[in-house]
Amino acid sequence: MLRIGLTGGIGSGKSTVAAMLVARGAVLVDADRIARAVLEPGTSGLAAVVEEFGEAVLAADGSLDRAALASVVFADPAARARLDALVHPLVRERAAEAIAAAPADAVVVQDVPLLVETGQSAAHDLVLVVQADLATRLARLADRGTTEADARARIAAQASDEERAAVADVVLDNSGTRADLEAAVEAFWRERVAMRG
CATH class of the missing domain: 3.40.50.300 (P-loop containing nucleotide triphosphate hydrolases)
Known part of the structure; x- marks a missing residue:
């Protein structure tokens, strides 16, 4: 590989x-796509983000309001670091699973x-x-x-x-x-x- x-x-x-x-x-392993998947409604990732940043980052349908979250984290490096600490481990775990599933060559x-x-x-x-x-x-x-x-x-x-x-x-x-x-x-x-x- x-x-x-x-x-x-x-x-x-x-x-x-x-x-x-x-x-x-x-074989593509796309971190952005994985990051979206780990923050889908019903995931532990989304629950952790809501717990950290509040209900204001949710859209009316219960999905993540990415624009609302971006407005918080891009203006505040400490908030971005907190978000990264929640999301990055989930993305790395999912990426490792995708790589392990790829053919050996x-x-x-x-x-x-x-x-x-x-x-x-x-x-x-x-x-x-x-x-x-x-x-x-x-x-x-x-x-x-x-x-x-x-x-x-x-x-x-x-x-x-x-x-x-x-x-x-x-x-x-x-x-x-x-x-x-x-x-x-x-x-x-x-x-x-x-x-x-």
């Missing part, structure tokens, strides 16, 4: 790279937005970082309906490009076209993944 840790800041195009790797045969890509922040780089055979310049990231986030102020706050709350590059085995620049990115992913797969087979 080859374990690749995939990370990058919000708006960098990490999910696009993940999809390109899956198209080449990788699989290329497993763990899409972990906070790989650097949570100190998980050493758990991977390769760390692949996706970067894009700030203007490109802000434009992508604006296209998703994120205000510039919110986008800048989320970017500031994450590791810097320099911190990510410091743990990277490979850095892919995604400031150009999709074709440029596709070519970079193909080169990575050919040079760092296929050659191991």
Whole structure:
């Protein structure tokens, strides 16, 4: 099994790279998707978040109101740390189960937005970082309906490009076209993944 840790800041195009790797045969373990699953209605994760942050983080239907929770934790580093302490262990446990279920010869890509922040780089055979310049990231986030102020706050709350590059085995620049990115992913797969087979 080859374990690749995939990370990058919000708006960098990490999910696009993940999809390109899956198209080449990788098994994807998506931390964001797992984080959503462990906070579904009826889960112990959601109950713990409500106990910590109150009923105000719930939507009318009993699901997590992500915007309400984000407004609390992105403005307060201590609140974000409390949330992380509740959610990260659940995500890691579920991710470990998914990796254990993958075939022994699989290329497993763990899409972990906070790989650097949570100190998980050493758990991977390769760390692949996706970067894009700030203007490109802000434009992508604006296209998703994120205000510039919110986008800048989320970017500031994450590791810097320099911190990510410091743990990277490979850095892919995604400031150009999709074709440029596709070519970079193909080169990575050919040079760092296929050659191991």
